[in-house]
Amino acid sequence: MSELSVNHLLGIKYLQSSDIQLIFDTAKQFKEVINRPIKKVPSLRDITVANLFFENSTRTRLSFELAEKRLSADVINFSAASSSVSKGETLIDTVNNILSMKVDMVVMRHPKPGAAYFLSQNVDSIIVNAGDGAHEHPTQALLDAFSIQERLGSLEGKKIAIVGDILHSRVALSNILCLQKMGAEVRVCGPSTLIPKHIESLGVKQSFNLRETLEWCDVANMLRVQHERQDLKYFPSIREYTQQYGIDKALLDSLGQKIVIMHPGPINRGVEISTDVADSDQSIILNQVENGVAIRMAVMYLLAAKKEMNFKA
């Protein structure tokens, strides 16, 4: 029986390529499950999952919640805005209070990098990182890589460009690590102010020229400009950003080959990607969303499999 080498999903950094492949193989079958007339399996019916969102999220939370329900887990939701966190409670206390109510797995998004790791060291529960600050967003990277593998057949030797706000993006770091572990080549592209200084130490190339990058790649993952994380101006105007780093149909059609377009959402139509590109047949944006549920089901199924039974014979 093959199983994951880890007990939590804290980041892609901690996974081996065999773990990633196991998650993909399992997700493929869950994708079949969620396309059945009845889209539910009973695997996690004795598991309770708490979704703790200390930072706003719509699609990730919905995707996790749907994945949990499709696995028959019991689900409780928690968002920071309506909680006692605002009353000064510490993270460990908050989580331990929730765990006292017999919760088996915690899915957490938190604005601080390393929050998921910290929690895994301090509380007794399975932790799934749903994004920790600008650090990692492992399930997004897994679903992105899975979607590429589904479209192109394999990741080995494929050229993937990540375009946009690399500096503030947890998606970028997790994607780089995941794609490299699966044998793909990664290049980042964006304004020099939005590319972290020592990015090349991760083994990726950087470029400031969008056309040149698109000519090179098989897949372009267009990231959103994260205005909410930017406390100062990194580029003169949205209009200038769009002219330099936005992709439109004319640019897409002028390329030597048909590349695949991805976007982790939410899309700023007309900024990093134009409407006709987002809706074109080269875009796999909605496949990413569908695969997100299957990937999250696979992750939680495989992590739950490693948990001891609540009752012993």
Place this chain on the structure above:
Amino acid sequence: MDKKKLLDARSISITLNRLAQQLIENHGDFQNTVLIGLQTRGIYVLEKLVAILNANGVNKLASGTLDITFFRDDFRRRDSPLEPSMTKIDVLLEGKKVVFIDDVLYTGRSVRSAMDAVQSFGRPSEIELLVLIDRRFSRELPIQPDYVGEQVDSLAGDRVSVEWQDINASEDAVYLEKGIHE
């Protein structure tokens, strides 16, 4: 370890032909019937039966494969297989007669899981069970087959395996390996 051949290629072929005839007897032109091979090893029996049925003039035959991994009752009790196989059922099973096809019937737990799993594709009007080998007296659940190739008496530690020439065996054969008993 003692390994005894229970059926050789010729006997398997005769047995499968008999099972196919019994299916034809009960299902006629198979208009309202769907044959479902249980993953992983039931699908080889399904393939053989479909070939025989086609050769006997049953042309419009609906079939599919069903994986029961996510419906098992031994999940998180350690030695259960985690890795799922392909489920491929392209027809709605609402109101259909479903025949489950497997190679060896032992405890009955896989069949129970399959009965759960198949409901995801609609409510069949009835479900039958066809197995090549029935390990008698070893059921842990009240489940009995409708079509049996061969009945075998075996103990709990024994292993009954069906090997196919198409998948790396020297010939089609059924073996009984004696286990170590206390």
